[in-house]
Amino acid sequence: MSVKENISSCIERIKRDKTNSFIEIFEKRALRKAEGIDSRLASGDRNLPLAGEPVAIKDNMVIKGEAAGCASRILEGFVSPYDAEVVTRLENAGAVIVGRTNMDEFAMGSSTETSAFGPTRNPVDMERVPGGSSGGSAAAVASGLVPYSLGSDTGGSIRQPASFCGICGMKPTYGVVSRYGLIAFASSLDQIGPFAKDMDGIEKIFNIIAGKDEKDETSREIEKLSGKKGKLVCGIPKEFSGSSPEVKEVFDKAVKKLSRDFEIIDVSLPSTEYAVSIYYIIAPSEASSNLSRFDGIRYGFRAESEDLIDGYFKTRGQGFGDEVKRRIMLGAFALSSGYYDAYYMKALKVRRLIKNEFDSAFQKADVIISPTSPRTAFKLGEITDPLSLYLQDVYTIPANMAGLPAVSIPCGKDPAGLPVGFQIMAPRARDIFLIETAKKFEAVFSNE
Amino acid sequence: MSDFIVSIGLEVHVQLKTKTKMFCSCAADSQSPPNTNICPVCTGQPGVLPVKNEEAVLLGIRAGLALNCKIEKFSVFERKNYFYPDLPKAYQISQCELPLATGGFVEVNDRKVRLTRAHLEEDAGKLLHFIGSEPVDGSLVDLNRCGTPLLEIVSEPDIDSPQLAFDYLKTLRRIMRYAGVSDCDMEEGSLRCDCNISIRRSEDEPLGVKAEIKNMNSFKELKDASAYEIERQKKLVEGGGQVIQETRLWNSSKGKTFSMRSKEEAADYRYFPDPDLKPVYVSAGMLTKEKEALPSLPLEMKKKFLSRGLSEYQADILTDEKVLADYFDEVIAGVTPDGQEEAANIVISYLLAEFDQSALSLEELKKIVPPVHICELVKLRKEGKINKQVLKTIFPKMVKDGASPRDLAGDVDIVSDESAIIKLAEEAVKANTSSWEDYKSGKEKASGRIVAHVMKESRGAADPATVMKILKRMAGKC
Structure with a gap:
């Protein structure tokens, strides 16, 4: 089968999708690119590790000549004048980007319910959310629409939906994947990463997108060295104890299976208790600044207005959804004169503590393990209180705070048949080691 | 009136002479046709990231050295957040808490004006207003200037007169031009200046409440605006009033400053370190390089x-x-x-x-x-x-x-030889007999015509003093 035929059948599958995973299919572009790959293959080009592989990207990564919108009304009509670095790398490797996937507006949410394009449903159970904010990318892979997709993870936004949908998702070390062309939410936390059904798929995509990019000052190389010799030590943070009984049972069983081949120890990360609190200072603060450029002047939605100031109020008032506005206000307050030291500065200090605690935990353990989420996928509309929703990310946010690489892999199902995700965190820049370890664990879990 | 002490501090922006902008690779040339030197980064497209221009950092270091500043080994770019159509990201990348250079001074005449700091930042774009005109009724933005590198040099309030403010700015300009850091052309906007002014009755009092004056477009306007502002404040205080902290705009055609906004209306810029940029580390190598480059x-x-x-x-x-x-x-x-x-x-x-x-x-x-x-x-x-x-x-x-x-x-054919001049003088006397008679009879001025004749004939080569000497001799006057 030619790449073009393969891509066109992929597009047909997506068109029949009932989960609302995609905001837009790049049909013309994808078919054109597929033809290009076909002719390159025909001419004997062997330098295409992802030749013809369909990949979906989250709606916060840009492609030249295509719309990108962070599932927000404020970017209505915006067409990107340039390519994100991940797009360039994927396409250079022969991948075909088939469309942009649904998400929580500006990646602010844990359920993909804040999208201006309606919620995405979980293919495991259509009454339930796929998690978020990269819910569309997770659901697209889980329902077999595409083999791979990209998400972004600022506070668990790849790992939690991977967990809810029963697939693998990876948040690389902060800086390992270029953020150039990722529409920023919280710059010091945002990280692009892959979704796939298994760790082989994760590895395949990761190898293409990882590595230093001159256009992103915060980007970095990964450490190529892999694991150590001898028995691998897994640390379980004793503070990560708020799971639902169902999640706890599945996780404990999984740990028991691991304990046959690996050493399991307790570690302590006392300051992670504050991780969610400081996340809701740092992330909104950065977001309040990052999202200021959406003012209706150069691109995107512009409301009818009387004058300049009225235009700012109306454009932003109508263009952003409630959750986004809530976080912009939180952030603007935390950064304002007189409060900066008490909130933002203090949050940065706690962040430093969390980093240090991870560093010492990694003196004892090679990886740190936990459930990905304290609970399994909840029903659409089930959690409406923002605070309760924020607490869904209690296990995932610490890795963002410390900039660590982390994956979520499936480790079993609860009695209702809902998948439970298993989180593995590794020291900074040890992404290769993390992938190797996750593959071993994956083998253990799938052996049963 | 004379019992007031004037304190003036200047905030000067100089545009650094780099090839490219501060955080992208566009040409740092704001004089080109509108919006020709722009890219996704400097127009603030969604998803772009800034990357520091090393050349701008080096020029900043050199400027700091030329101004006797301490160059900080570690400085941080922060975001200054505010909304305006000429600022595409709605924040300006600047340095606040930890600037590139601190301290320093400028010697002006026989005085030392101390500096507080010098820091790097990016410039904003320019608005072009076409209100009520055809085909565009409104304002357009030109982003060529947006993202060009600036060094802001902040002085202590050591300046006590409009003349010293004028001389300070001239001296600063000269130093920056010598150092090759900036063209400092006020007309082209590569040198801009705001000024903070306060008055007080005696050295024992703390500094008075200051007014910030903006929109001065030449050295003379700086002098005129500060002179006006000092008089305004003096009259206000002598009349029993109080100076309020505010920003005032200089209107050069009216020769006055006008209130723009008070302290209460001032924006809260919500500064915080830019998470997209790594701190600036100044290595010993960079310092040495710039010390050597400093003329x-x-x-x-x-x-x-x-x-x-x-x-x-x-x-x-x-x-x-x-x-x-x-x-x-x-x-x-x-x-x-x-x-x-x-x-x-x-x-x-x-x-x-x-x-x-x-x-x-x-x-x-x-x-x-x-x-x-x-x-x-x-x-x-x-x-x-x-x-x-x-x-x-x-x-x-x-x-x-x-x-x-x-x-x-x-x-x-230099006529250093007197005999040649004597010959020319004799010819001149023959050609101007009446003048010669007048001269001999005591009219000193009458010699002019004869000297001129000699000069003309010698094609300017004769020395007029020598010609006079010879004429005097011929007239028997010496």
């Missing part, structure tokens, strides 16, 4: 010239521009100590006069009239081979075709 500065050159016997006036003129100072420095290296004042005279009265009339730049002029030609002129003068008249005649020729003065002096 002799104006004050140093002026002191050197003064030590060679030049007057204050001459030394000031000759150090105004680096290329001129360098030029003169080469000249004095080639003349004897007793010829240096003459050399200064020639450069100021002839070379600069030619320069003022010419379309050439000083650099271009230097290629035509190399310093060694000035040295030759000085030598010819000292040897008495040419006089002022000859100098005047041959200098334009030197400028015209780059000929050496020695060759030109040969052409002119």
Whole structure:
């Protein structure tokens, strides 16, 4: 089968999708690119590790000549004048980007319910959310629409939906994947990463997108060295104890299976208790600044207005959804004169503590393990209180705070048949080691 | 009125002379047609990231060194958040808590104006207003300037008069131009200045409440605006009022400052470290490189010239521009100590006069009239081979075709030989008999016509003083 035929059948599958995973299919572009790959293959080009592989990207990564919108009304009509670095790398490797996937507006949410394009449903159970904010990318892979997709993870936004949908998702070390062309939410936390059904798929995509990019000052190389010799030590943070009984049972069983081949120890990360609190200072603060450029002047939605100031109020008032506005206000307050030291500065200090605690935990353990989420996928509309929703990310946010690489892999199902995700965190820049370890664990879990 | 102490502090923005912008690779050229030097980064497209321009950091370091600042090993870019159509990201990347350079001073006349800091930042774009016109009724934005690198130099409130403010800015400009850091052209906007002014009754009192004055577009406007503002504050206080903290705009056509916004209306910029940028680390290597790149500065050159016997006036003129100072420095290296004042005279009265009339730049002029030609002129003068008249005649020729003065002096056939002048004088007397009679009978002024005749016949080569001497002798007056 030619790449073009393969891509066109992929597009047909997506068109029949009932989960609302995609905001837009790049049909013309994808078919054109597929033809290009076909002719390159025909001419004997062997330098295409992802030749013809369909990949979906989250709606916060840009492609030249295509719309990108962070599932927000404020970017209505915006067409990107340039390519994100991940797009360039994927396409250079022969991948075909088939469309942009649904998400929580500006990646602010844990359920993909804040999208201006309606919620995405979980293919495991259509009454339930796929998690978020990269819910569309997770659901697209889980329902077999595409083999791979990209998400972004600022506070668990790849790992939690991977967990809810029963697939693998990876948040690389902060800086390992270029953020150039990722529409920023919280710059010091945002990280692009892959979704796939298994760790082989994760590895395949990761190898293409990882590595230093001159256009992103915060980007970095990964450490190529892999694991150590001898028995691998897994640390379980004793503070990560708020799971639902169902999640706890599945996780404990999984740990028991691991304990046959690996050493399991307790570690302590006392300051992670504050991780969610400081996340809701740092992330909104950065977001309040990052999202200021959406003012209706150069691109995107512009409301009818009387004058300049009225235009700012109306454009932003109508263009952003409630959750986004809530976080912009939180952030603007935390950064304002007189409060900066008490909130933002203090949050940065706690962040430093969390980093240090991870560093010492990694003196004892090679990886740190936990459930990905304290609970399994909840029903659409089930959690409406923002605070309760924020607490869904209690296990995932610490890795963002410390900039660590982390994956979520499936480790079993609860009695209702809902998948439970298993989180593995590794020291900074040890992404290769993390992938190797996750593959071993994956083998253990799938052996049963 | 005189019992007020005036305190002025200046915030000066100089545009650094880099090839590209501060955080992207667009040309740092704001004079091109609107929106031709722009890219996704400097227009603030969604998803873009800034990358520091190393050249701007190096120029910032050099500027800091030229201003006697401490260069900080570690400084941080922060975001200054505010909404305005010429600011595409709705934040300006600047330095707040940890600037590139701290302390420092500028020597102005015999005073030292201390500096608080110097920090790097990016410029905003420009709005072009077409309100009520066709085909565009409204404002357009030109983002060419957006993202060009600036160094903001903040002084302490050490300046106590509008004149000193004027002199400080002139001196600062001169230093920045010498250091090759900026063109500092106020008309083109590569030098901009805001000024903070307060008054108080005595040294024992703390500084008074300050007003910030913006929108001064020339050195003279800085002087006029601060003079106006000082008078405004004095009158206000003497009338029992109080100065309030506010930003005021200078209106040059009205010659007044007007309130723009009060402290209460001032924006809260919500500064925080830019998470997209790594801190600036200044290595020992970078410091050494810039110390080496730093040329002799104006004050140093002026002191050197003064030590060679030049007057204050001459030394000031000759150090105004680096290329001129360098030029003169080469000249004095080639003349004897007793010829240096003459050399200064020639450069100021002839070379600069030619320069003022010419379309050439000083650099271009230097290629035509190399310093060694000035040295030759000085030598010819000292040897008495040419006089002022000859100098005047041959200098334009030197400028015209780059000929050496020695060759030109040969052409002119210098009349240093008295017998030739006597011959010319006798002819002149014959041609102007009535004037000659008048002169002999005591009308001193009548000699003018005869001298002029000699000068004309000698094609300016004769020395008028010598001609007079000869005429006096012929008339039996000595």
